[in-house]
Amino acid sequence: MRRVVVTGLGTINSVGNNVEDSFKAVVDGVCGIDTISLFDASEYPVQIAGEVKNFDPTEVMDKKDVKKADRFIQLGIKAANEAMKDAKFIDDENKKVDDSISERFGIISASGIGGLGTIEKNSVVCQNRGPRKISPFFIPSSLVNMLGGFISIEHGLRGPSLSHVTACAASTHALADGVKTIVTGGADRILVVGAESAICGAGVGGFASMKALSTRNDDPKKASRPFDKDRDGFVMGEGAGALVLETLESAQERGAKIYAEVIGFGESADANHITAPVVDGPLRAMKAALSMAKANVGEDLKIDYINAHGTSTPVGDGNEVKAIKELFNNDCPIVSSTKGQVGHCLGAAGAIEAIFTIKALNEGIIPPTINLENPDENCDLDFVPLKGRKANLTTVMSNNFGFGGTNGSVIFKKI
Structure with missing residues (x-):
C-alpha cells in the first residue's frame, strides 16, 4: 500500500499569517481573540472573535479579481500558496506546477459554511435594492468548492478537485480523503485546503442564538478556555490551513522535506442529535484511526500527544475527555487545545490544528491549553495548562x- 507523507504546510489565522509565526505564537500562549472589527457587533450578544489581522487580499490576487472571491477563498489562497512553496512545487516566479505532474496533482478543499459574508451581503442587496442589483460574482464567490476551483486554476492542478462541507470536521475529512485518493491511485499528490471566514452578522448572530458562543465580551483574551470549569462556549475564529500530501516514494525521489507520515484516520457519525455531541461518535473515530495506525506500523504503537477538538463548550469538552479516557484507559496521551489561542475556525480548524500538531511533532514542543486556570474536575487529563512544554x-x-x-481523527508519525 502507498505510504502518504506531508511535505508542505501553510496557514493564516488570528495569531499569525504564516506557519512559523503562528506556531511560535500558539506555543507562547498568544491569544488572537479580541473585539470584533469586521462589522459593527456592538448590538450583538457576542462581540468577540479571533479575526485574521493585517491581511491584504491583493497580496494573493489581482485587485480586479478580489471582488470575485469571498474572504474565505482569499484566506485559503494565502495558505495554499505558502504550502505549495514550502513543498517546492511553486516559487515566486512560477505559480503553476510542472505540466509533467499536473494531471496527477489534485486538490481537496473544505469549509464548514463557505461564503457566508457574501451571502449575507447579497441577500440584503436583493431585499433592499432588488434582484437586478445582485453581484454577478455572488454565486461563484460563495460556493465552498470554489475554494478549490480558484486554487486549482492558480497552480494548474488538474487532478481530482473535491470538497468537504462537514461542519467543524470538514478539513480533517478532507485530509483523510486526500490520503484515500493517493492510496487508491486516484492521484500522486493532493493539496488539502481548509478555509473559513464566517465572522459576520449572520454568522455571529446565528451561533449566538444557539447559545453556543462565549459571552465574555469584557475579557476576550480569557473567553476561550478549553477544559476549564468556567468555560461558557466557544469563540469564533477565521483563517485557513493547507497541507501538501504525496507518496513517500515521490517525496524521497525529489529530496523533499518530510514533516510526517499519515498513518491512520477515522470517521464516524453520532446518529444522535444535530448539535448536541455524545461520547460514542468521537470515541469510534479515534478508535478507527488508532486501529488503522496500528495495522500500518505495529500493535505497540503509542500516541504521545492529542491536539483535542477542545472548543470550550461545557458538554463537548467533557465528552471528548470521556472518549479519550475510554479509548486509552490508564495510559492517556498528553492533550492540549489550541482554540484558546486562535478561536474555533470551524471548517478550517482541522487543517490549522493538523499543522500545529505536525509542528509540535517536528519541534518537540507541545502548545499549551491557555486560560486553564480552574480545571474542571471531570476533565482530569494532562492538558499542558498555560505554558508550552518540551x-x-x-x-x-x-x-x-x-x-x-x-467526527474525524487523524494520526501523524515522525519518519
Whole structure:
C-alpha cells in the first residue's frame, strides 16, 4: 500500500499569517481573540472573535479579481500558496506546477459554511435594492468548492478537485480523503485546503442564538478556555490551513522535506442529535484511526500527544475527555487545545490544528491549553495548562468534531 507523507504546510489565522509565526505564537500562549472589527457587533450578544489581522487580499490576487472571491477563498489562497512553496512545487516566479505532474496533482478543499459574508451581503442587496442589483460574482464567490476551483486554476492542478462541507470536521475529512485518493491511485499528490471566514452578522448572530458562543465580551483574551470549569462556549475564529500530501516514494525521489507520515484516520457519525455531541461518535473515530495506525506500523504503537477538538463548550469538552479516557484507559496521551489561542475556525480548524500538531511533532514542543486556570474536575487529563512544554514526540493525533454528529481523527508519525 502507498505510504502518504506531508511535505508542505501553510496557514493564516488570528495569531499569525504564516506557519512559523503562528506556531511560535500558539506555543507562547498568544491569544488572537479580541473585539470584533469586521462589522459593527456592538448590538450583538457576542462581540468577540479571533479575526485574521493585517491581511491584504491583493497580496494573493489581482485587485480586479478580489471582488470575485469571498474572504474565505482569499484566506485559503494565502495558505495554499505558502504550502505549495514550502513543498517546492511553486516559487515566486512560477505559480503553476510542472505540466509533467499536473494531471496527477489534485486538490481537496473544505469549509464548514463557505461564503457566508457574501451571502449575507447579497441577500440584503436583493431585499433592499432588488434582484437586478445582485453581484454577478455572488454565486461563484460563495460556493465552498470554489475554494478549490480558484486554487486549482492558480497552480494548474488538474487532478481530482473535491470538497468537504462537514461542519467543524470538514478539513480533517478532507485530509483523510486526500490520503484515500493517493492510496487508491486516484492521484500522486493532493493539496488539502481548509478555509473559513464566517465572522459576520449572520454568522455571529446565528451561533449566538444557539447559545453556543462565549459571552465574555469584557475579557476576550480569557473567553476561550478549553477544559476549564468556567468555560461558557466557544469563540469564533477565521483563517485557513493547507497541507501538501504525496507518496513517500515521490517525496524521497525529489529530496523533499518530510514533516510526517499519515498513518491512520477515522470517521464516524453520532446518529444522535444535530448539535448536541455524545461520547460514542468521537470515541469510534479515534478508535478507527488508532486501529488503522496500528495495522500500518505495529500493535505497540503509542500516541504521545492529542491536539483535542477542545472548543470550550461545557458538554463537548467533557465528552471528548470521556472518549479519550475510554479509548486509552490508564495510559492517556498528553492533550492540549489550541482554540484558546486562535478561536474555533470551524471548517478550517482541522487543517490549522493538523499543522500545529505536525509542528509540535517536528519541534518537540507541545502548545499549551491557555486560560486553564480552574480545571474542571471531570476533565482530569494532562492538558499542558498555560505554558508550552518540551516533549519527545513520535506519534500524534488531531481531533475535530462537527454539528450533525460528524467526527474525524487523524494520526501523524515522525519518519
